[in-house]
């Protein structure tokens with residue numbers, strides 16, 4: 001893992017990271033790719049019991065620090081991803097799913113949801129993407145029409161992590177005109193009449209994922225997050241925080257790939273010597289190690305900048321996510337290559353890592369979107 005002596009961290013970060021590392025060493029891996037719902041729930045319960053979900057909410061609601069601390073979220077994801085993709089996802093979704101409530105919700109919404117996010121009783125989800133609008137958020141079509149003291153939500157959301165196991169969905173819908181200014185955000189309880197999970201989606205690295213259908217779902221006005229028309233800003237500000245944490249998860253997978261590869265190349269003999277003695281192996285190891293350090297520096301730069309009070313870290317977070325997820329893809333690919341036939345065999349850790357890391361270049365803004373964001377900020 002990355003050096004906790006780096007100046008990005010304080011004593012609380014170091015204590016949290018060491019406690020999580022020790023806890024993981026003593027915790028059985030709860031993953032079963034065929035039973036992802038049960039595995040995710042089990043990780044939420046275990047992480048809550050260990051007190052680690054407290055990193056996902058502010059201290060006033062049972063959390064660890066006064067506000068969402070991006071470095072703590074990153075330290076957690078890095079360590080969890082090193083061990084298990086499902087653990088990382090379960091943790092990340094507690095934060096991403098409730099992030100908009102933490103950042104923009106009324107005190108009433110915060111009181112209602114955040115303590116239960118921290119103690120694991122509420123599993124939240126972030127419902128932004130639609131079939132025709134994932135990267136282009138301004139094109140969202142789902143409608144929320146105000147009728148007296150409720151909004152009526154109609155439409156479909158897809159690629160929603162935790163669909164089917166969530167207790168509450170943060171949903172982005174159109175309350176006004178076309179474009180970025182016509183969107184609003186709502187917290188919708190999973191039990192609401194008219195809300196159904198219509199499809200489960202299976203991916204190469206399984207986790208709970210699916211499509212939601214909203215048929216005249218009635219959502220009371222106080223369940224709106226922020227003001228009408230603030231939905232785009234709320235989504236983007238939430239993603240500003242969580243994109244750095246995706247980079248941190250990528251670093252956790254890459255670090256595991258490097259650890260596994262080092263052990264393998266030192267023990268595997270080829271042409272009468274350890275594989276590690278071959279210069280092409282050394283070139284691969286050098287690339288993996290340098291990519292990993294560069295990724296960590298970008299991730300913790302973005303996290304530290306946000307924690308230091310910057311209103312926006314759009315550019316820093318986009319750089320961190322783009323670079324770290326692409327680098328982790330290269331690292332897992334190199335690991336598979338150095339493992340040879342074993343690398344593509346089911347049941348091998350590097351085969352799993354190769355699958356686990358792929359979606360990170362797509363979700364929460366694909367690499368292409370991050371490049372657009374960086375270019376826009378750089379050219380402005």
Ligand code: COS
Pocket residue numbers: 128129134135136137138180232233236237239240312314363364365366369372373
């Ligand atoms: N925080 C606060 N406000 C923000 C913001 C942020 N991070 N990002 C943008 N805004 C505000 C801007 O300030 C602007 O407000 P004004 O019009 O008042 O100036 C408004 O939102 C529109 O911003 P911008 O013009 O930059 O938006 P674009 O339409 O250019 O954004 C991209 C386009 C592609 C960057 C955006 O749609 C995006 O990030 N898409 C990817 C979304 C995603 O991650 N999808 C995956 C689903 S989640 S798994």
